[in-house]
Amino acid sequence: MKLKVIASLCAALISSAAFAEITVSDPWVRATVPQQKATGAFMQITSPVDAKLVEVRSPAAKVVEVHEMVMEKDVMKMRAIPGLDLPAGKAVELKPGGYHVMLINLNAQVKEGDMVPLTVVVEGKDGKRESVEINAPVRPLNSAAGGMQMHKMH
């Protein structure tokens, strides 16, 4: 029994070492008002090898999807995408105005200062999946301009 536990711990350690190569930085979730059932999560993902973001999970919402926002003339369109390419070594940004993670059917209001746990699942070319656990801080609902300002500051 003990051995088994140690073995699984070792396995966990080894796999987390492999996962550690994928970096998720600057994650954040937009706050909601009571009864608002959906919101967006944003972050930067870098994979050392060509890979694909295939799934994001969160206990905060019943449905989590990776979305692409596109503007066609002046019409905003949001679509769930099956995967988001992560070219080797390139930081792929999920930010307002582009890709984002959509948290749908929230279990509770997401308040500024909360931390939202997210599991980011990435699939390599060999079909192997790795996941990274992160905690995304909640930023105020009106962070859109903030996000843009930050972009300017870069």
Next chain:
Amino acid sequence: MPFHDSRHAGPARTHLSRTLFVLIVGLFLAIGLSACSKETISFRNTDITGANFGHDFSLLDPDGKTRTLEDFRGKVVMMFFGFTQCPDICPTALSRAAEVRRLLGVDADKLQVIFVSVDPERDLPGVLKAYTAAFDPDFLGLYTSLEDTRKVADEFRVFYRKVPTGGSYSMDHSATSYVFDPAGRLRLAVSYQSPAESVAADVSTLIQTASPRL
């Protein structure tokens, strides 16, 4: 005898041509002046003055009160269509509107920002009120029945469509904001990309040019 005729017709013709000349000069002056007065007002965003759409609306505020453009006479009105579950473009547009009010300084009260829901099924009055207040407590969220939402969107040439996603749905919708002058006339179409500074400059122009006329 053409010569004879022309000699006789001479003075009459001169008179006629003089009248014509005065008329034409007058016309040019009138056109010139109106062109000049138009030119003094130039906008950074798209000038849609005289548009044959977007004349008025009749919508409900979160307290259930009917609101029309008339209620905001004397103020510049900036109107945006969206939905509260929008992760991206709506918070961006509303944050920009809040920034525009901040840039207006003492004139901030002369701008009324209106958020019209294209998703009245989910944007219940309480959500709408809390949502707009999160950006600026003076913003007003308006809504109506599903059927009348389509009518008001059509009146403003706003496109929207329900798109199913993950057992729920999202809304595709136009991201243009409209600006009315203090007399309630539709004046500007503002792109979602237009920076707050340029929107504030145009709103300021509308506030200033309206006051002497009113």
